[in-house]
Amino acid sequence: MMLGILSLLLLFIPFHLSAQYTSEKDFKYHFQKYGVEGSFILYDLHRKSYAVYKRSQSSAGLIPASTFKIPNSLIALELGIVKDENTIMKWDGQERSIAAWNQDMTFGDAIKVSCVPCYQEIARKVGVKRYHQLLKSLKFGRMDVNSETLDSFWLRGNSNITPMEQIDFLKRLYNNELEVSQRSMDIVKSILIIEDKEGYVLRGKTGWAVEGDYNVGWFVGWVEKDGKPYFFATNVEATNPDEAKFIQSRVGITHAILKELLPVN
Secondary structure (H helix, E strand, O other): OHHHHHHHHHHHHHHHOOOOOOOOOOOHHHHHHHOOEEEEEEEEOOOOEEEEEOOOHHHOOEOOHHHHHHHHHHHHHHOOOOOOOOOEEOOOOOOOOOHHHOOOEEHHHHHHOOOHHHHHHHHHHHOHHHHHHHHHHHOOOEOOOOOOOOOOOOOOOOOEEOHHHHHHHHHHHHOOOOOOOHHHHHHHHHHOEEEEEOOEEEEEEEEEEEEOOEEEEEEEEEEEEOOEEEEEEEEEEEEOOOHHHHHHHHHHHHHHHHHHHOOOO
């Protein structure tokens, strides 16, 4: 599935980003197929241009869910909580519904399987005071961190980030413009790699948060092709959705939108 999405991205880019914004398209069908609402953004750094679906929603703040593992990884590295991608994250012995979490794993694997308990342990070691200091400099949305929300503030509560802000943060990471060490940025870029094929590299992170019956999903990242990056942010929202369809929607909707945008040969 990821390879198919990437192929569509690479074909889509040269034909549709000549203006600051493209005209808004009607992709309601694709979201209805999965029973969700949402938005999509593609940003071409070389041309400094956007392709946007539902421009108004792309400026609305949503809980970041596991996309926060990107800045949280930078913070863990900066503070020495983890040494590098090979640091072992010890399983606490508590059985959880996601089998991949029920074992020791490397820090690099922890982000790939989106290990919530691993990052909750990191959060408890960071602490409220240091989060306030570091999040202010990273400028990743508006994170609401206090003693009661310390190990869950990215999953539920008042924290929020917009899709446009996701793009901005990823762009600053790519450009090495974040106020952290080059080493930390390089390690995080490496553990975000989903595919590394001849001619392109795909980096990204999904996210999913549930509060009551309300679900928020994300798929954010960037593709590097011929030395040029293309950043994307897809978000989906639904109340009491079909769980399997919701999980699929983040990638599935992105695939369908890009396929529809391809030019006719």
